[in-house]
Amino acid sequence: MPTETPQRSYRAPCPGCGAPVEFRSAQSTHAVCSYCRSTVVRAGDTLARVGKMAELFDDHSPLQLMASGRFDGRAFTLVGRLQYRSGSGTWSEWQALFDDGASGQLAEDNGAYVFSFPASLQREVPQPAQLRLGATTAVASKRFTVTTNDQAVLLAAQGELPKLPPPGQPFAVVELRSDDGEVLSIDWGVAPPPVGRGREVRLDDLQLAGLAGESAREEKARQFACPNCGAPVEVRLEGTRSITCGSCHSLIDLSQGVGGELRHALQDEPVQPLIPLGALGTLQGAEWQVVGFQHRMGWLAGEEDERFGWSEYLLYNRKRGFVFLVDAEDGWSLVRPVTGAPTLAPGGSEATYLGTRYTLRESYTAETFYVAGEFYWPVERGQRTANRDFASGKRLLSMEQSAREVTWSSGGALPSAAVVQAFGLQGKGDQLRRGDAGPTSTGGGVGCGCATILIILAVIILLVVLFALLRDDGGSGGSGSARSSGGSWGGSSSGGGHK
Structure with a gap:
């Protein structure tokens, strides 16, 4: 030393x-x-x-x-x-x-x-x-x-x-x-x-020595009155830049410190996190605490009226920092912001990172819709980023670009059963089951009997739709596209670098 x-x-x-x-x-x-x-x-x-x-x-x-x-x-x-x-x-x-x-x-x-x-x-x-x-x-x-x-x-x-x-x-x-x-x-x-x-x-x-003690940080936990409703708001996470009031759900900007002027934005409560804020769970051999939650919406180019949604849980571990547990219709994933920047191929159809080549899956616009808890970067409702999702087998890579910054996240898919077990949410197993829980999934999802019933129902619905179209002599159905993956490939949502 x-x-x-x-x-x-x-x-x-x-x-x-x-x-x-x-x-x-x-x-x-x-x-x-x-x-x-x-x-x-x-x-x-x-x-x-x-x-x-x-x-x-x-x-x-x-x-x-x-x-x-x-x-x-x-x-x-x-x-x-x-x-x-x-x-x-x-x-x-x-x-x-x-x-x-x-x-x-x-x-x-x-x-x-x-x-x-x-x-x-x-x-x-x-x-x-x-x-x-x-x-x-x-x-x-x-x-x-x-x-x-x-x-x-x-x-x-x-x-x-x-x-x-x-x-x-x-x-x-x-x-x-x-x-x-x-x-x-x-x-x-x-x-x-x-x-x-x-x-x-x-x-x-x-091998650091002489760090600020855990007890000292607890004694100095910051508390202030919500600038909207006056209720007490306590900041527990070191480095918090945004926080929501537990009483009125206002989103409060702490980027200038508690002593600075506190900007806030009112928001309703359209969604509830399935995993409660403060919950502890073990993933990849480490214990994580849920400290933040945000719901986001996305749309493909030219299709803003056809939006899809997903949720992101910000998880914290004192020694490992932050990761994102992402909940989308097609499955769960665990991703974290990466320090480097993958190399994009001409045209952006591929990205290479740490020697692995990823293929572009989708490009879309993402917008923050609802926020709860604490975040290490300033979060605002209505924040928009241009996103690209890449995949290489089970490995995921996501790029988000704002006006002044490009951030990348990397991770992999998680079976629904792993999320249930990690946070002890067996009572919510049905609510947490996602598209990964099909008959070929290793996540312990739908059985063969249920899958057969679903296939039969799908065939019946298809036949009804075709019959209705054949009877409609003058009509011409519009076309559109649906996307369910959403942010299961995403992550930091403009978390930003240290600059």
Whole structure:
């Protein structure tokens, strides 16, 4: 683990209050005084006060300053923290100082974390407008796809830091991702624009010590009055960005923290989750808690009047992050946002990710219809995304694109019986049974006798329809298409990256 005394350090009194301000890294140029919150800049052996930093909003992160761990066999300590906001929500980036003097960033990324390090494009950094969403480019002979092109602002900071963008002033951020899970980020908040390159990590694999304790987070659980009805609303999930009021069902935006102005939207209650919020279930060897629920509608191009619907349950595990349990007419599936960006074939008929080729199954528009519980990104009713569903055998891959971001999710189908068993819902077995429970299904569904009856009924209905059409001399029936799979291939619904 990191040594208690850094190999190099510099300490000087804060120009604002006289309290000691320490720089452990020779690469740090700024720091925030922990006493008066003055932002100070280091110039040689002197410090100059350049302003005052806003208070951090409490996002209930398990990370904190001076937490230590190991990455690729190298020891590091978290010495600084930056909080940002963009159109995709708020996120934190932690400055990691390694024992050998190198530095990196541990950043939130779509419900997970990415460890990144300073990198070079090996050419002049292009302007943000040149990096069109969905476009591909080569970096060091490796193909990357532009997945985010947005505006962000620095909200607050803590500890010692690299050169900072002016707080509250928007600047461009772009993310590019590869089909093997790498993330490349470019920030135009300072000049020249810094470039970072990294990949997803699990906090449990970093051997972290000195994390914020579980009991401390429970004591600090955020509670506030609903801005619509005044009923108490408690935020239990770290990093929550949207939550619904349990009394009036208003959807409340927490992207600026509880201390910020709370925007809310009234919504009726047209659907009820079959799996209750707060329920615990075991899937893929881990225990998950249902923390959020949303119902979504979709339609094919040119067929907005013929909509199909599905539901998504947001599941949380402290060590594994977030996954989505998706309920559609043709079956259940378990998917999670991926760090990388699959490579699309010309025309978009195929996508390749981690060496597997997926075939396009459907393209459609998706809209959020109803929301309940807590979410790690700002959710709004009426949010729309352009979706594409791909499949490779039982493996599923989904792309969702908004105006400023492309997110991908990957997973696989689940038999209905597995969902019933996972959450102990044997009393709701009939309600949870889906299209996977046919006579050839392994999900323990409909028996052969029931299947025979259904086939006979289908034949009778078909004969009645044909007879009616033959009798109708002047009529001509309209044609349409039906789609039942919906979001069983979907996932994050604009969950977004860490930018």
